[in-house]
Amino acid sequence: MTTVACIGAGTVGRAWAVVFARAGHDVRLYDALPGEAAGRARDGARRTLELFAENRLLDEPVETVLARIVPVESIADAVSGASYVQESVREDLDVKRQVFAEISQFANAEAILASSTSALPGSEFMGAVERPERALVVHPVNPPSLIPLVELCGTNWTSPDTIARTKTFMKEVGMKPILLKKEIDGFILNRLQFTLVAEALHLVGEGYCDPEDIDAVLTDGLALRWASIGPFEVAHLNAPDGMQGFIDRLGPMMRHLGQSARTDYPWTDAQIATTHASLCERIPLDTIAERQAWRDGRILALRRMKQDVPDPNS
Ligand SMILES: NC(=O)c1ccc[n+]([C@@H]2O[C@H](COP(=O)([O-])OP(=O)(O)OC[C@H]3O[C@@H](n4cnc5c(N)ncnc54)[C@H](O)[C@@H]3O)[C@@H](O)[C@H]2O)c1
Secondary structure: OOOEEEEEEOHHHHHHHHHHHOOEEEEEEEEEOOOOOOOOHHHHHHHHHHHHOOOOOOOOOOOHOOEEEEOOOOOOHHHHHOOEEEOOOOOOEEEEEEEEHHHHOOOOOOOOEEEEEOOOHHOOOOOOOOHHHHEEEEEOOOOOOOOOOOEEEEEOOHHHHHHHHHHHHHHHHOEEEEEEEEEOOOOHHHHHHHHHHHHHHHHHHOOOOOOHHHHHHHHHHHHHOOOOOOOHHHHHHHOOOOHHHHHHHHHHHHHHHHHOOOOOOOHHHHHHHHHHHHHHHHHOHHHHHHHHHHHHHHHHHHHHHHHHHOOOOO
């Protein structure tokens, strides 16, 4: 059994705590906001664990797993003795630099030091880490307690051994790691996600459709395929002669659409306000927690379905 430190107990940090505790590790959870780690974060972790239990995806009582998550009052208390540290503080370069300097001061020499950053290359804030070869980005998808993909991305200094040990550890705790070959802002997932969002803002902004139509195109269309096969395999299966045949038929159209897509669309504050208002009509702000719980249940149901209908090619 290993001790894991989670630094930052917000949306992502508390979900990470569930991942590690569910896999049997002792978790020390620290947040700069007094009471956050002991209060809202533990309540959130309990709700997630109850959801796992309701879906028959928890082998132990909720209280047993929850008891492994121990709130602590300083970074030093969290990281000393931990063999893996997952930082999930605010997305701000200066804050991350400062937090990593403190983590590396108190962490074991062999501990892996990982950041949840959504878009910042680790080389921009891990340079001052003592023994920077043990630090890297481990970017999750929110919430990592429910969505297994993680993106591993080394820095200018990360050692192959750190990458290999992190990959093994992530698999052990039930995650599905992919490894970036080099650093890029936003890694892979957010570059794909926000390219799509940018074009969606363009389509709505220019009056081609309403925001709810964009959501329907994904949830009743593209995402039904994408939960099982990625876009390259979609192309491969959508022509009798595979990807090459698909490109022979539809390549010119793909190029034309790619060239006319507006990833640089100058959306305005007014457009965001209108889209926000449209979302609030469908999902009033005071129902967000309820809707998150519904989303989490759906994600778990989808994961169960994927277990029940396994991919014979993986
Ligand atoms: N929310 C997402 O969808 C998502 C997904 C993947 C990755 N991330 C990344 O995870 C990280 C955390 O995001 P979040 O959404 O959980 O943010 P959040 O605002 O919900 O939580 C951040 C927490 O960090 C704490 N904090 C701030 N400064 C601190 C410090 N110096 N020491 C300790 N704690 C400190 C805050 O009190 C807060 O509780 C960010 O880097 C973010 O980019 C977020």
